[in-house]
Amino acid sequence: MSYISQLITFLNQAQTTDLHTAGYDKEYKGLSVKVSFGQANRAKIPWIAFVAEEQHVSNGIYPVFLYYEKYSLLILAYGISEVEIPKLSWGLHYPVKIENIIDVKRFSYRYGKSYVFRKYFLDPNKENYGLDSKIIETDLDSIIKDYHLVLSGNRIIESNRKCKNVEIKEEEEIGIEGKRRVITSISAERNPSLRKKALKYHGKKCRICGFDFGEAYGEKYGQDFIEIHHIHPLSEGNDYIERLTNYKTDLVPVCSNCHRMLHRKRNKVLSIEKLRSLLSQKYRHK
Ligand SMILES: [Zn+2]
Ligand SMILES: [Zn+2]
Structure with missing residues:
Protein backbone atom coordinates (compact mmCIF):
# COMPACT_ATOMS: atom_id res chain seq x y z
CA MET A 1 0.00 0.00 0.00
CA SER A 2 1.41 3.35 -0.96
CA TYR A 3 1.60 6.11 1.59
CA ILE A 4 1.03 8.85 -0.93
CA SER A 5 -2.61 9.63 -0.08
CA GLN A 6 -1.76 10.16 3.60
CA LEU A 7 1.15 12.31 2.58
CA ILE A 8 -0.95 14.48 0.28
CA THR A 9 -3.57 14.94 3.00
CA PHE A 10 -0.74 15.98 5.30
CA LEU A 11 0.70 18.47 2.81
CA ASN A 12 -2.72 19.91 2.11
CA GLN A 13 -3.41 20.37 5.80
CA ALA A 14 0.02 21.92 6.26
CA GLN A 15 -1.21 24.84 4.14
CA THR A 16 -3.92 25.51 6.73
CA THR A 17 -4.02 26.33 10.44
CA ASP A 18 -5.77 23.07 11.29
CA LEU A 19 -3.75 21.14 13.88
CA HIS A 20 -5.97 18.06 14.16
CA THR A 21 -4.37 14.73 13.41
CA ALA A 22 -7.00 12.23 14.51
CA GLY A 23 -7.85 11.33 10.94
CA TYR A 24 -4.47 9.89 10.02
CA ASP A 25 -3.59 6.21 9.93
CA LYS A 26 -2.05 5.16 13.23
CA GLU A 27 0.10 2.42 11.83
CA TYR A 28 2.27 1.73 8.84
CA LYS A 29 4.01 -1.59 8.31
CA GLY A 30 4.14 -2.34 12.00
CA LEU A 31 5.39 1.09 13.00
CA SER A 32 3.29 3.56 14.87
CA VAL A 33 2.65 6.72 12.88
CA LYS A 34 2.72 10.10 14.63
CA VAL A 35 1.66 13.23 12.78
CA SER A 36 2.14 16.73 14.08
CA PHE A 37 1.35 20.23 12.93
CA GLY A 38 2.22 21.67 16.32
CA GLN A 39 0.64 21.67 19.76
CA ALA A 40 -1.10 24.94 20.53
CA ASN A 41 0.38 26.80 17.60
CA ARG A 42 1.29 25.80 14.11
CA ALA A 43 4.83 24.35 14.15
CA LYS A 44 7.32 25.65 11.63
CA ILE A 45 8.08 22.15 10.49
CA PRO A 46 5.14 19.74 10.46
CA TRP A 47 6.17 16.10 10.45
CA ILE A 48 5.12 12.49 10.14
CA ALA A 49 7.19 10.04 12.15
CA PHE A 50 7.26 6.25 11.89
CA VAL A 51 8.16 5.03 15.31
CA ALA A 52 9.07 1.54 16.44
CA GLU A 53 8.27 0.11 19.84
CA GLU A 54 10.60 1.36 22.52
CA GLN A 55 11.45 4.39 20.40
CA HIS A 56 9.79 7.72 21.06
CA VAL A 57 9.51 10.94 19.13
CA SER A 58 11.07 12.75 22.08
CA ASN A 59 13.70 10.09 22.69
CA GLY A 60 14.70 7.84 19.88
CA ILE A 61 15.38 7.48 16.21
CA TYR A 62 12.75 7.03 13.54
CA PRO A 63 12.11 7.66 9.85
CA VAL A 64 10.35 10.97 9.48
CA PHE A 65 8.89 13.18 6.79
CA LEU A 66 9.65 16.84 7.49
CA TYR A 67 7.96 19.61 5.61
CA TYR A 68 9.99 22.79 5.11
CA GLU A 69 7.33 25.05 3.70
CA LYS A 70 9.60 27.99 2.99
CA TYR A 71 11.65 25.84 0.66
CA SER A 72 8.69 23.93 -0.79
CA LEU A 73 10.69 21.00 0.36
CA LEU A 74 9.71 17.68 1.83
CA ILE A 75 12.52 15.67 3.38
CA LEU A 76 12.44 12.03 4.27
CA ALA A 77 14.95 11.83 7.07
CA TYR A 78 16.74 9.47 9.36
CA GLY A 79 15.17 11.24 12.30
CA ILE A 80 16.91 11.84 15.61
CA SER A 81 14.98 13.07 18.63
CA GLU A 82 15.91 16.50 19.94
CA VAL A 83 14.29 16.52 23.36
CA GLU A 84 16.55 13.70 24.50
CA ILE A 85 19.65 12.40 22.83
CA PRO A 86 18.76 8.89 21.74
CA LYS A 87 20.83 5.88 22.75
CA LEU A 88 20.71 4.36 19.31
CA SER A 89 22.58 5.80 16.40
CA TRP A 90 21.75 5.40 12.74
CA GLY A 91 25.33 4.42 11.98
CA LEU A 92 25.32 5.81 8.46
CA HIS A 93 28.48 5.77 6.42
CA TYR A 94 28.13 9.08 4.65
CA PRO A 95 25.43 10.98 6.44
CA VAL A 96 24.21 14.35 5.21
CA LYS A 97 22.70 16.41 7.98
CA ILE A 98 19.70 18.57 7.23
CA GLU A 99 21.62 21.52 8.63
CA ASN A 100 24.13 20.96 5.84
CA ILE A 101 21.58 21.69 3.17
CA ILE A 102 19.28 24.13 4.93
CA ASP A 103 20.14 27.18 6.95
CA VAL A 104 18.35 25.84 10.02
CA LYS A 105 19.95 28.36 12.37
CA ARG A 106 18.80 31.37 10.46
CA PHE A 107 15.16 30.29 10.53
CA SER A 108 15.48 28.45 13.84
CA TYR A 109 14.22 25.30 12.24
CA ARG A 110 14.33 22.02 14.04
CA TYR A 111 15.70 18.64 13.06
CA GLY A 112 18.98 20.02 11.70
CA LYS A 113 20.85 17.06 13.15
CA SER A 114 18.68 14.48 11.44
CA TYR A 115 20.05 12.94 8.27
CA VAL A 116 18.65 13.33 4.81
CA PHE A 117 17.41 10.20 3.14
CA ARG A 118 15.88 12.05 0.23
CA LYS A 119 14.56 15.49 -0.59
CA TYR A 120 11.49 16.07 -2.69
CA PHE A 121 10.92 19.48 -4.19
CA LEU A 122 7.21 20.16 -4.23
CA ASP A 123 5.37 21.78 -7.06
CA PRO A 124 1.97 23.06 -5.90
CA ASN A 125 0.80 23.33 -9.48
CA LYS A 126 1.24 19.66 -10.16
CA GLU A 127 -0.94 16.77 -9.16
CA ASN A 128 0.20 15.38 -5.80
CA TYR A 129 2.70 18.25 -5.63
CA GLY A 130 4.65 16.44 -8.30
CA LEU A 131 5.36 13.52 -5.95
CA ASP A 132 5.63 10.09 -7.46
CA SER A 133 3.72 7.53 -5.40
CA LYS A 134 6.03 4.72 -6.47
CA ILE A 135 9.13 6.61 -5.35
CA ILE A 136 7.53 7.55 -2.05
CA GLU A 137 6.63 3.94 -1.46
CA THR A 138 10.07 2.60 -2.37
CA ASP A 139 11.83 5.26 -0.30
CA LEU A 140 9.67 4.70 2.72
CA ASP A 141 10.18 0.96 2.47
CA SER A 142 13.93 1.23 2.23
CA ILE A 143 14.32 3.66 5.10
CA ILE A 144 12.10 1.38 7.19
CA LYS A 145 14.33 -1.52 6.21
CA ASP A 146 17.35 0.48 7.39
CA TYR A 147 15.45 1.23 10.57
CA HIS A 148 14.90 -2.44 11.30
CA LEU A 149 18.57 -3.13 10.61
CA VAL A 150 19.58 -0.57 13.18
CA LEU A 151 16.99 -1.73 15.69
CA SER A 152 18.08 -5.33 15.35
CA GLY A 153 21.64 -4.40 16.26
CA ASN A 154 23.13 -4.38 12.76
CA ARG A 155 23.99 -0.81 13.27
CA ILE A 156 26.00 0.04 10.23
CA ILE A 157 23.86 0.56 7.22
CA GLU A 158 25.98 -0.66 4.37
CA SER A 159 24.32 0.94 1.44
CA ASN A 160 23.30 4.40 2.38
CA ARG A 161 21.46 5.56 -0.69
CA LYS A 162 22.85 9.02 -0.26
CA CYS A 163 26.31 7.89 -1.25
CA LYS A 164 25.81 6.50 -4.67
CA ASN A 165 28.05 9.23 -5.96
CA VAL A 166 30.76 9.39 -3.39
ZN1 LIG B 1 31.49 23.69 -3.04
ZN1 LIG C 1 42.94 21.66 -4.83
Whole structure:
Protein backbone atom coordinates (compact mmCIF):
# COMPACT_ATOMS: atom_id res chain seq x y z
CA MET A 1 0.00 0.00 0.00
CA SER A 2 1.41 3.35 -0.96
CA TYR A 3 1.60 6.11 1.59
CA ILE A 4 1.03 8.85 -0.93
CA SER A 5 -2.61 9.63 -0.08
CA GLN A 6 -1.76 10.16 3.60
CA LEU A 7 1.15 12.31 2.58
CA ILE A 8 -0.95 14.48 0.28
CA THR A 9 -3.57 14.94 3.00
CA PHE A 10 -0.74 15.98 5.30
CA LEU A 11 0.70 18.47 2.81
CA ASN A 12 -2.72 19.91 2.11
CA GLN A 13 -3.41 20.37 5.80
CA ALA A 14 0.02 21.92 6.26
CA GLN A 15 -1.21 24.84 4.14
CA THR A 16 -3.92 25.51 6.73
CA THR A 17 -4.02 26.33 10.44
CA ASP A 18 -5.77 23.07 11.29
CA LEU A 19 -3.75 21.14 13.88
CA HIS A 20 -5.97 18.06 14.16
CA THR A 21 -4.37 14.73 13.41
CA ALA A 22 -7.00 12.23 14.51
CA GLY A 23 -7.85 11.33 10.94
CA TYR A 24 -4.47 9.89 10.02
CA ASP A 25 -3.59 6.21 9.93
CA LYS A 26 -2.05 5.16 13.23
CA GLU A 27 0.10 2.42 11.83
CA TYR A 28 2.27 1.73 8.84
CA LYS A 29 4.01 -1.59 8.31
CA GLY A 30 4.14 -2.34 12.00
CA LEU A 31 5.39 1.09 13.00
CA SER A 32 3.29 3.56 14.87
CA VAL A 33 2.65 6.72 12.88
CA LYS A 34 2.72 10.10 14.63
CA VAL A 35 1.66 13.23 12.78
CA SER A 36 2.14 16.73 14.08
CA PHE A 37 1.35 20.23 12.93
CA GLY A 38 2.22 21.67 16.32
CA GLN A 39 0.64 21.67 19.76
CA ALA A 40 -1.10 24.94 20.53
CA ASN A 41 0.38 26.80 17.60
CA ARG A 42 1.29 25.80 14.11
CA ALA A 43 4.83 24.35 14.15
CA LYS A 44 7.32 25.65 11.63
CA ILE A 45 8.08 22.15 10.49
CA PRO A 46 5.14 19.74 10.46
CA TRP A 47 6.17 16.10 10.45
CA ILE A 48 5.12 12.49 10.14
CA ALA A 49 7.19 10.04 12.15
CA PHE A 50 7.26 6.25 11.89
CA VAL A 51 8.16 5.03 15.31
CA ALA A 52 9.07 1.54 16.44
CA GLU A 53 8.27 0.11 19.84
CA GLU A 54 10.60 1.36 22.52
CA GLN A 55 11.45 4.39 20.40
CA HIS A 56 9.79 7.72 21.06
CA VAL A 57 9.51 10.94 19.13
CA SER A 58 11.07 12.75 22.08
CA ASN A 59 13.70 10.09 22.69
CA GLY A 60 14.70 7.84 19.88
CA ILE A 61 15.38 7.48 16.21
CA TYR A 62 12.75 7.03 13.54
CA PRO A 63 12.11 7.66 9.85
CA VAL A 64 10.35 10.97 9.48
CA PHE A 65 8.89 13.18 6.79
CA LEU A 66 9.65 16.84 7.49
CA TYR A 67 7.96 19.61 5.61
CA TYR A 68 9.99 22.79 5.11
CA GLU A 69 7.33 25.05 3.70
CA LYS A 70 9.60 27.99 2.99
CA TYR A 71 11.65 25.84 0.66
CA SER A 72 8.69 23.93 -0.79
CA LEU A 73 10.69 21.00 0.36
CA LEU A 74 9.71 17.68 1.83
CA ILE A 75 12.52 15.67 3.38
CA LEU A 76 12.44 12.03 4.27
CA ALA A 77 14.95 11.83 7.07
CA TYR A 78 16.74 9.47 9.36
CA GLY A 79 15.17 11.24 12.30
CA ILE A 80 16.91 11.84 15.61
CA SER A 81 14.98 13.07 18.63
CA GLU A 82 15.91 16.50 19.94
CA VAL A 83 14.29 16.52 23.36
CA GLU A 84 16.55 13.70 24.50
CA ILE A 85 19.65 12.40 22.83
CA PRO A 86 18.76 8.89 21.74
CA LYS A 87 20.83 5.88 22.75
CA LEU A 88 20.71 4.36 19.31
CA SER A 89 22.58 5.80 16.40
CA TRP A 90 21.75 5.40 12.74
CA GLY A 91 25.33 4.42 11.98
CA LEU A 92 25.32 5.81 8.46
CA HIS A 93 28.48 5.77 6.42
CA TYR A 94 28.13 9.08 4.65
CA PRO A 95 25.43 10.98 6.44
CA VAL A 96 24.21 14.35 5.21
CA LYS A 97 22.70 16.41 7.98
CA ILE A 98 19.70 18.57 7.23
CA GLU A 99 21.62 21.52 8.63
CA ASN A 100 24.13 20.96 5.84
CA ILE A 101 21.58 21.69 3.17
CA ILE A 102 19.28 24.13 4.93
CA ASP A 103 20.14 27.18 6.95
CA VAL A 104 18.35 25.84 10.02
CA LYS A 105 19.95 28.36 12.37
CA ARG A 106 18.80 31.37 10.46
CA PHE A 107 15.16 30.29 10.53
CA SER A 108 15.48 28.45 13.84
CA TYR A 109 14.22 25.30 12.24
CA ARG A 110 14.33 22.02 14.04
CA TYR A 111 15.70 18.64 13.06
CA GLY A 112 18.98 20.02 11.70
CA LYS A 113 20.85 17.06 13.15
CA SER A 114 18.68 14.48 11.44
CA TYR A 115 20.05 12.94 8.27
CA VAL A 116 18.65 13.33 4.81
CA PHE A 117 17.41 10.20 3.14
CA ARG A 118 15.88 12.05 0.23
CA LYS A 119 14.56 15.49 -0.59
CA TYR A 120 11.49 16.07 -2.69
CA PHE A 121 10.92 19.48 -4.19
CA LEU A 122 7.21 20.16 -4.23
CA ASP A 123 5.37 21.78 -7.06
CA PRO A 124 1.97 23.06 -5.90
CA ASN A 125 0.80 23.33 -9.48
CA LYS A 126 1.24 19.66 -10.16
CA GLU A 127 -0.94 16.77 -9.16
CA ASN A 128 0.20 15.38 -5.80
CA TYR A 129 2.70 18.25 -5.63
CA GLY A 130 4.65 16.44 -8.30
CA LEU A 131 5.36 13.52 -5.95
CA ASP A 132 5.63 10.09 -7.46
CA SER A 133 3.72 7.53 -5.40
CA LYS A 134 6.03 4.72 -6.47
CA ILE A 135 9.13 6.61 -5.35
CA ILE A 136 7.53 7.55 -2.05
CA GLU A 137 6.63 3.94 -1.46
CA THR A 138 10.07 2.60 -2.37
CA ASP A 139 11.83 5.26 -0.30
CA LEU A 140 9.67 4.70 2.72
CA ASP A 141 10.18 0.96 2.47
CA SER A 142 13.93 1.23 2.23
CA ILE A 143 14.32 3.66 5.10
CA ILE A 144 12.10 1.38 7.19
CA LYS A 145 14.33 -1.52 6.21
CA ASP A 146 17.35 0.48 7.39
CA TYR A 147 15.45 1.23 10.57
CA HIS A 148 14.90 -2.44 11.30
CA LEU A 149 18.57 -3.13 10.61
CA VAL A 150 19.58 -0.57 13.18
CA LEU A 151 16.99 -1.73 15.69
CA SER A 152 18.08 -5.33 15.35
CA GLY A 153 21.64 -4.40 16.26
CA ASN A 154 23.13 -4.38 12.76
CA ARG A 155 23.99 -0.81 13.27
CA ILE A 156 26.00 0.04 10.23
CA ILE A 157 23.86 0.56 7.22
CA GLU A 158 25.98 -0.66 4.37
CA SER A 159 24.32 0.94 1.44
CA ASN A 160 23.30 4.40 2.38
CA ARG A 161 21.46 5.56 -0.69
CA LYS A 162 22.85 9.02 -0.26
CA CYS A 163 26.31 7.89 -1.25
CA LYS A 164 25.81 6.50 -4.67
CA ASN A 165 28.05 9.23 -5.96
CA VAL A 166 30.76 9.39 -3.39
CA GLU A 167 33.28 9.60 -6.16
CA ILE A 168 32.01 12.87 -7.45
CA LYS A 169 30.31 14.80 -4.74
CA GLU A 170 27.56 17.04 -5.86
CA GLU A 171 27.04 20.34 -4.18
CA GLU A 172 23.73 20.76 -2.54
CA GLU A 173 22.95 24.29 -1.70
CA ILE A 174 19.59 25.71 -0.90
CA GLY A 175 19.10 29.22 0.27
CA ILE A 176 16.60 31.93 0.52
CA GLU A 177 17.25 35.48 -0.46
CA GLY A 178 14.51 37.92 0.45
CA LYS A 179 11.28 36.28 -0.48
CA ARG A 180 12.64 34.47 -3.45
CA ARG A 181 13.30 30.84 -3.34
CA VAL A 182 16.78 30.04 -4.46
CA ILE A 183 17.80 26.58 -5.38
CA THR A 184 20.95 26.61 -7.35
CA SER A 185 21.77 23.03 -7.94
CA ILE A 186 18.59 21.11 -8.49
CA SER A 187 19.08 20.82 -12.18
CA ALA A 188 22.63 19.65 -11.69
CA GLU A 189 21.46 17.19 -9.15
CA ARG A 190 18.69 15.83 -11.29
CA ASN A 191 20.92 15.61 -14.25
CA PRO A 192 23.95 13.39 -13.73
CA SER A 193 25.03 14.03 -17.28
CA LEU A 194 25.77 17.62 -16.23
CA ARG A 195 28.51 16.27 -13.99
CA LYS A 196 29.97 14.27 -16.80
CA LYS A 197 29.82 17.24 -19.10
CA ALA A 198 31.48 19.43 -16.49
CA LEU A 199 34.33 16.98 -16.09
CA LYS A 200 34.72 16.59 -19.79
CA TYR A 201 34.78 20.32 -20.24
CA HIS A 202 36.88 21.34 -17.23
CA GLY A 203 39.06 18.27 -16.89
CA LYS A 204 39.67 16.37 -13.68
CA LYS A 205 42.36 18.51 -12.09
CA CYS A 206 41.58 20.75 -9.16
CA ARG A 207 40.88 24.19 -10.52
CA ILE A 208 42.57 25.78 -7.54
CA CYS A 209 45.71 23.80 -6.79
CA GLY A 210 45.97 21.57 -9.85
CA PHE A 211 45.91 18.34 -7.87
CA ASP A 212 45.09 15.32 -10.01
CA PHE A 213 43.84 12.23 -8.19
CA GLY A 214 44.62 9.95 -11.11
CA GLU A 215 48.17 11.19 -11.22
CA ALA A 216 48.60 11.06 -7.45
CA TYR A 217 47.03 7.70 -6.69
CA GLY A 218 47.47 6.03 -10.03
CA GLU A 219 45.11 5.90 -12.96
CA LYS A 220 43.68 2.60 -11.87
CA TYR A 221 42.60 3.72 -8.42
CA GLY A 222 42.54 7.49 -8.40
CA GLN A 223 41.09 8.18 -11.78
CA ASP A 224 37.83 10.12 -12.01
CA PHE A 225 37.89 11.10 -8.37
CA ILE A 226 37.24 14.81 -8.08
CA GLU A 227 34.62 16.91 -6.36
CA ILE A 228 32.41 19.36 -8.14
CA HIS A 229 31.98 22.80 -6.67
CA HIS A 230 28.83 24.60 -7.61
CA ILE A 231 29.40 28.31 -7.89
CA HIS A 232 26.32 29.93 -6.53
CA PRO A 233 26.00 33.64 -7.10
CA LEU A 234 23.90 33.94 -3.95
CA SER A 235 27.06 33.97 -1.90
CA GLU A 236 28.15 37.09 -3.71
CA GLY A 237 24.99 38.77 -2.57
CA ASN A 238 23.27 38.86 -5.91
CA ASP A 239 19.57 38.60 -6.32
CA TYR A 240 19.09 35.24 -7.79
CA ILE A 241 16.20 33.03 -8.58
CA GLU A 242 15.98 29.45 -9.56
CA ARG A 243 17.78 28.88 -12.78
CA LEU A 244 19.44 26.28 -14.86
CA THR A 245 22.94 25.20 -14.10
CA ASN A 246 25.48 25.90 -16.74
CA TYR A 247 28.22 23.33 -16.44
CA LYS A 248 30.69 25.58 -18.19
CA THR A 249 30.33 28.50 -15.82
CA ASP A 250 28.73 27.11 -12.65
CA LEU A 251 30.41 23.78 -12.01
CA VAL A 252 34.10 23.59 -11.23
CA PRO A 253 36.23 20.54 -10.38
CA VAL A 254 38.11 20.94 -7.12
CA CYS A 255 40.08 18.58 -4.88
CA SER A 256 38.74 17.69 -1.45
CA ASN A 257 41.11 20.03 0.40
CA CYS A 258 40.39 23.05 -1.71
CA HIS A 259 36.69 22.29 -1.59
CA ARG A 260 36.74 22.30 2.18
CA MET A 261 38.61 25.57 2.19
CA LEU A 262 36.11 27.17 -0.17
CA HIS A 263 33.38 26.31 2.31
CA ARG A 264 35.34 26.85 5.48
CA LYS A 265 33.30 29.84 6.63
CA ARG A 266 29.74 28.99 7.20
CA ASN A 267 28.06 31.94 5.57
CA LYS A 268 30.61 32.94 3.00
CA VAL A 269 31.86 30.76 0.21
CA LEU A 270 35.14 31.98 -1.21
CA SER A 271 35.48 32.52 -4.91
CA ILE A 272 37.79 30.27 -6.88
CA GLU A 273 40.02 33.25 -7.64
CA LYS A 274 40.23 34.32 -4.02
CA LEU A 275 41.24 30.91 -2.75
CA ARG A 276 43.74 30.48 -5.53
CA SER A 277 45.32 33.78 -4.57
CA LEU A 278 45.63 32.56 -0.99
CA LEU A 279 47.24 29.26 -1.91
CA SER A 280 50.98 29.21 -1.39
CA GLN A 281 53.10 28.73 -4.51
CA LYS A 282 54.55 25.66 -2.81
CA TYR A 283 51.27 23.77 -3.03
CA ARG A 284 50.48 24.49 -6.62
CA HIS A 285 50.67 21.55 -8.96
CA LYS A 286 51.49 22.05 -12.55
ZN1 LIG B 1 42.94 21.66 -4.83
ZN1 LIG C 1 31.49 23.69 -3.04
